[in-house]
Amino acid sequence: MxxxxxxxxxxxxxxxRHAWALLRDSEAADDLVQDTLERAISRWHSRRRDGGLKAWLFAIQHNLFVDRIRQQKRRGIHVGTDALSELTIPQPEQEDHVGLQDVLSALDSLSEEQRSVILLIGxxxxxxEEAAKTLAIPVGTVMSRLSRARERMRRYMETGRTTVLRRVK
Amino acid sequence: MTAERPIGEDDLHAYVDGHLPPERRAAVEAYLSSQKDAAEQVAAYVQHRDALRRRLAAKASEPIPARLRIANVMADSRPHSLRGWKNMAAAAAWLLVGSAIGAAGHAWITSGTTPAQQPQQVAQDAIAAYLTYVTETAHPVEVGANQEAHLVQWLSRRLGKPILAPNLNAQGFHLIGGRLLPAEASPAALFMYEDEQGKRLTLYARSGGGEEPTAFRFEAKGDVAAFSWIDKDLSYVITGRTDRATLLTIAEAIYKQMETRAPISKDKL
Incomplete structure (x- = not known):
């Protein structure tokens, strides 16, 4: 142990930090981390030793996160056209100043897929390679998502758009 | 630039992320020095990435909540919730059963498995434990705070319920350790805390009492004050030689910390 x-x-x-960035709710984020740790412990002896612990853990957390989103969808909770729009409304905190808050708004302007990539890498x-393993996608896909995510964030930061266009899947 | 591979978007991102070998990095820098648009683009990526890191940094430097300590995660394993995620049919069935049975079912199950205990008796036992052990200088605890993870895991196992040692640093008390005590139906756990002046508090916990949280109940014996409450089928008593208001603040802080633990009641069924 x-x-x-x-x-x-x-x-x-x-x-x-990653869970909070995705969920923006401290309790829900720690629930997700706790489930991640439980699953990691229960599968500890079957983990691949060569793959890197960090990527393995983030992969577990990512899968649980995606499951949770799907589950909420199926339970009929309204989550909007983007599965995350309800979950990622930024909550202002005391220490924020305007410039910093904008970064989270910019993050919210991304699709869930782009958001995961930009958080895991940035x-x-x-x-x-680790991000590709975590998300179970090819490295090339990681790169193209990263590219689109960064460009989109830059446009958002530069135009200061307040209405967020969400990609309809 | 000579016959090198042309600079690609992948190079720019790898440059931003610091993943380039020195040679390629130099090539990208040379490229950026002559390409104003690309240089602005890269500078913006770096700036936004850094801003995002700064914005999220506080979350990573927070102290880890007790429930995420590996020892506590092991003690508070919730395999059903994990299975539930995979198996929506089972989860949906649970929801139906849960809403049909409701509070009545809950009460029946808890009263069926744990004998009702007199809150007053629990408080008396806790005060007795306090009086016995706080004066102890050589062996106030069985397991010291330096082995907190082990202590919490051990006591959780013996109580048959996940328990945690609340952090009372904000109230000026630090954990010195804990011990197992005999009690009526199942053993009790005792955590001991001490402040800068050597003043001690004990948190006594034992299984039973019911799932529903109760209000704080005050008890005094001589100059010793105690607040007891019940939450998630654990009876708690915080005891100390301190005034009522101070002790209540501490009791509330403990209650709040215990509440941050995810509900486990439905998995127990």
């Missing part, structure tokens, strides 16, 4: 704790606990701050420092 000590070995598991020694390897997993250093990654918990990253998992919490914030959690995953390599392109």
């Amino acid at each position: 000590d070995e598991i704790a020694a390897l997993l606990e250093p990654l918990i701050p990253s998992l919490r 914030v959690e420092d995953l390599s392109y």
